[in-house]
Amino acid sequence: MAVLTALRPIGKGLAFAVVGFLIGAGAATLLTTITDRPATQPVITLGYLFALIGWVLGVGLWDNWAREWFGLPVKNTEAFGWPRYFRFTTDHKTIGVQYLVTFVVLFLLAGLLSVLMRLELMAPGQTIMGAKDFNTTMSLHGIIMIAVAVATFLGGFANFTIPLLIGAEDVAFPRINALSYWIVPPVAVLLILTPFFGGFDTGWTAYPPLAVVNATGGLLFVLAFLTFGVSSILGGLNFLATIIMLRAPGMTWGRLPIFVWSIFAAALISLTATQFVAYGLLMIILDRVVGTAFFDAARGGKPLLYEHIFWFYSHPAVYIMILPGFGVALEVLTHFSRKPLFAYKYVVGAILAIVALSFIVWAHHLYTSGMPSYLHLPFMITTEIISIPTGVIFLAGLGTIWLGRLWLTTPMLFALAFLFNFVIGGVTGIFLADVPTDINLQDNYFVVAHFHYTIMGGEIFALMAGIYYWFPKITGRMHSEALGKVHFWWMFIAYQVTFIPMFWAGIQGMNRRVADYTPELGGINLFISVASFLLAASFLVMVYNLVRAWVRGPKASDNPWRARTLEWQTSSPPPLENFTRPPVVVGHPYDYGVPGSVHSAAAPAGGAGDKETH
Amino acid sequence: MAGATITHAVHNRLAINRLGLWLFIISESFLFSVLLSSRYFLQGVRRPEEVNQPLGLAISIVLLLSSLTAYRGEMAAAYGEQRRFRQNILFTIGLASLFLVGVGIEWKEAFHFFPPSSGYGTLFFTLTGVHAFHVLTGILALLVVFFLGRDGRFTKGNYWGVEGVVKYWHFVDVAWVFIYPTLYLVS
Ligand SMILES: [Cu+2]
Numbered sequence: 001m002a003v004l005t006a007l008r009p010i011g012k013g014l015a016f017a018v019v020g021f022l023i024g025a026g027a028a029t030l031l032t033t034i035t036d037r038p039a040t041q042p043v044i045t046l047g048y049l050f051a052l053i054g055w056v057l058g059v060g061l062w063d064n065w066a067r068e069w070f071g072l073p074v075k076n077t078e079a080f081g082w083p084r085y086f087r088f089t090t091d092h093k094t095i096g097v098q099y100l101v102t103f104v105v106l107f108l109l110a111g112l113l114s115v116l117m118r119l120e121l122m123a124p125g126q127t128i129m130g131a132k133d134f135n136t137t138m139s140l141h142g143i144i145m146i147a148v149a150v151a152t153f154l155g156g157f158a159n160f161t162i163p164l165l166i167g168a169e170d171v172a173f174p175r176i177n178a179l180s181y182w183i184v185p186p187v188a189v190l191l192i193l194t195p196f197f198g199g200f201d202t203g204w205t206a207y208p209p210l211a212v213v214n215a216t217g218g219l220l221f222v223l224a225f226l227t228f229g230v231s232s233i234l235g236g237l238n239f240l241a242t243i244i245m246l247r248a249p250g251m252t253w254g255r256l257p258i259f260v261w262s263i264f265a266a267a268l269i270s271l272t273a274t275q276f277v278a279y280g281l282l283m284i285i286l287d288r289v290v291g292t293a294f295f296d297a298a299r300g301g302k303p304l305l306y307e308h309i310f311w312f313y314s315h316p317a318v319y320i321m322i323l324p325g326f327g328v329a330l331e332v333l334t335h336f337s338r339k340p341l342f343a344y345k346y347v348v349g350a351i352l353a354i355v356a357l358s359f360i361v362w363a364h365h366l367y368t369s370g371m372p373s374y375l376h377l378p379f380m381i382t383t384e385i386i387s388i389p390t391g392v393i394f395l396a397g398l399g400t401i402w403l404g405r406l407w408l409t410t411p412m413l414f415a416l417a418f419l420f421n422f423v424i425g426g427v428t429g430i431f432l433a434d435v436p437t438d439i440n441l442q443d444n445y446f447v448v449a450h451f452h453y454t455i456m457g458g459e460i461f462a463l464m465a466g467i468y469y470w471f472p473k474i475t476g477r478m479h480s481e482a483l484g485k486v487h488f489w490w491m492f493i494a495y496q497v498t499f500i501p502m503f504w505a506g507i508q509g510m511n512r513r514v515a516d517y518t519p520e521l522g523g524i525n526l527f528i529s530v531a532s533f534l535l536a537a538s539f540l541v542m543v544y545n546l547v548r549a550w551v552r553g554p555k556a557s558d559n560p561w562r563a564r565t566l567e568w569q570t571s572s573p574p575p576l577e578n579f580t581r582p583p584v585v586v587g588h589p590y591d592y593g594v595p596g597s598v599h600s601a602a603a604p605a606g607g608a609g610d611k612e613t614h
Numbered sequence: 615m616a617g618a619t620i621t622h623a624v625h626n627r628l629a630i631n632r633l634g635l636w637l638f639i640i641s642e643s644f645l646f647s648v649l650l651s652s653r654y655f656l657q658g659v660r661r662p663e664e665v666n667q668p669l670g671l672a673i674s675i676v677l678l679l680s681s682l683t684a685y686r687g688e689m690a691a692a693y694g695e696q697r698r699f700r701q702n703i704l705f706t707i708g709l710a711s712l713f714l715v716g717v718g719i720e721w722k723e724a725f726h727f728f729p730p731s732s733g734y735g736t737l738f739f740t741l742t743g744v745h746a747f748h749v750l751t752g753i754l755a756l757l758v759v760f761f762l763g764r765d766g767r768f769t770k771g772n773y774w775g776v777e778g779v780v781k782y783w784h785f786v787d788v789a790w791v792f793i794y795p796t797l798y799l800v801s
Contacts, residue, residue: 069758071765172630237637245630271637275644279652283740292736294656300733305655309648 020054060088096160136199167248236270262327337404410484421457446506
């Protein structure tokens with residue numbers, strides 16, 4: 001019974017979603033009979049849109065918020081204990097955990113999909129699935145991992161840590177925050193349903209004209225992507241407002257922890273650029289559902305328009321993923337080197353420079369797309385300029401650990417590996433930024449290896465660093481550092497062995513996104529496949545370690561890493577209001593070893609003047 | 615303890631709301647800017663002769679007038695003049711609905727000359743459609759504000775709901791100021 005009551009909001013959401021679907025589908029059927037258009041796609045699209053509205057209303061938007069608009073008193077449906085994770089909760093820490101758990105599960109799922117792909121690619125010819133299923137597997141792996149890369153940081157860590165790091169009680173718009181999480185489950189449901197609607201074979205980029213004419217699974221995918229976009233716009237808005245408005249007294253811009261800066265930058269991109277991909281996806285939906293001619297060349301459409309708009313979002317989106325990765329890595333490197341963050345101001349400048357530059361490089365994805373060739377050179381130059389600020393950040397990382405007394409905990413190992421992998425990802429990126437080399441490397445495994453080195457070797461290693469770093473704070477339990485290190489070395493070695501050969505396979509002509517290859521590449525592919533299975537298996541250690549620690553691990557102290565930032569100056573896990581006494585910031589967060597330096601003090605209790613310092 | 619909690623919670627809710635709305639407007643202007651760009655990318659400055667010029671001009675004037683009444687409504691709310699506030703919000707809703715009717719007539723004609731399946735129709739229907747959707751959400755928000763106002767929810771010092779909706783309404787109007795020349799005048 002207790003379980004049933006706990007899950008009531010979800011049941012209500014589902015019920016409202018069914019009603020919404022019927023309304024939308026009914027309206028679509030009516031419209032299609034008037035206009036003589038085929039009914040399937042309009043019914044799915046309108047049905048889904050209304051189901052989505054029904055779902056968020058039912059799951060809590062109506063009770064907690066929308067009643068207000070009709071002059072009714074709101075009903076607060078918050079709960080305590082585990083049921084709070086299954087409802088419209090406004091506490092940023094709960095939402096952070098909701099995001100993290102959801103997306104770590106999705107991460108493991110998409111990892112399994114890559115195992116399926118590697119099984120198929122183990123030997124030339126068909127092994128376990130046909131080309132069509134391979135395309136769907138590949139596309140699903142891509143889009144889920146993209147969502148993971150965006151949402152674990154901008155949704156998970158940002159939610160849990162930003163208010164703590166700046167000394168706030170919550171985010172600026174707690175209800176919008178809850179809304180942006182509860183928009184996510186429909187995305188997952190749509191994606192999981194795609195194989196039952198013919199799958200989709202466009203990859204996560206959804207290039208037309210294929211994306212307009214492929215199976216209905218393609219429509220489901222585009223709707224899912226669009227929904228996810230709405231969620232990340234809301235998330236970006238929330239964190240910008242939070243960081244601008246809710247910093248504790250004394251938390252000046254020059255004292256912001258670097259992870260906060262990185263989320264600020266990512267949120268800026270998310271708020272603005274995501275509207276572009278939203279429009280790109282809307283055009284695909286309109287072409288499919290209404291029969292417009294955006295991408296039909298015969299009627300004056302241009303598929304190239306989509307590529308421009310899509311990459312105007314998706315290149316900056318790379319920085320939505322990687323900038324918070326930088327943030328976590330630098331944060332961890334500083335705390336575990338026991339040294340001030342090297343060149344803090346330059347790092348902040350570099351992060352903001354990357355945001356600005358990220359908007360003027362998109363066409364480096366279009367060198368072989370038939371874009372006018374006079375655009376090649378400018379985009380090559382802007383792209384290469386980006387290596388200056390990224391280089392600054394990398395050097396700041398090195399400068400921070402230089403001559404530091406390194407404490408090689410699990411998070412620290414992952415942060416160091418981040419630096420290592422990012423160099424490889426960055427250097428190989430130069431070949432793809434340069435037009436002459438890129439034209440030869442386009443769409444082969446060199447590209448696959450490159451972006452996996454930046455996103456997986458970079459961001460996912462930073463994600464692991466963040467998970468192990470904040471796990472004691474989030475759960476109040478301590479994971480096993482020994483198992484953590486086993487996970488690290490296993491994952492690190494298996495990772496290199498999997499992805500280094502891909503550079504070579506690419507140069508040998510191994511095409512990406514294709515289920516088959518020439519027999520000469522059989523040996524290297526077998527090697528990569530076996531290595532990738534080992535890589536996948538390393539995550540079992542992590543799951544075992546973290547699940548066990550969460551259930552019955554030893555209690556974590558408030559500040560197991562003896563770090564100076566604010567989130568460690570409260571209990572583990574923090575109380576609902578975050579700090580029993582509001583913090584006052586008096587110094588820089590990273591002045592380790594600087595005599596007499598203090599980052600924060602708790603506000604004096606009732607003016608008694610007992611200054612509690614750290 | 616009491617003093618400490620107050621310093622912690624002293625953040626100005628109104629300022630946070632205003633910032634949130636501005637961020638939302640910035641985000642939305644990216645949407646409208648890419649909408650406008652796609653028109654030039656796909657069709658250049660081509661424009662069919664059959665675009666209904668008098669109607670386009672008429673609905674533009676109607677929409678600009680609605681911004682004026684919305685502004686007067688907000689000012690009335692700021693001074694606590696309940697009746698004038700509700701009147702002006704009602705005027706705004708009326709003008710906005712009139713605008714939508716105009717777009718509907720325009721669509722009906724456009725279906726003949728340049729249907730959504732044609733090159734220009736694709737852009738015409740999408741741009742006006744996305745904008746009309748924003749107008750519709752604006753009308754719904756204005757209705758909410760009107761009915762809450764009738765219950766006396768807004769007072770002299772407490773009318774953020776009105777201010778927020780009216781600011782959003784101005785934004786929707788400004789978006790039209792760019793869409794109108796793009797679809798009706800450029801050639
Ligand atoms: Cu790029």
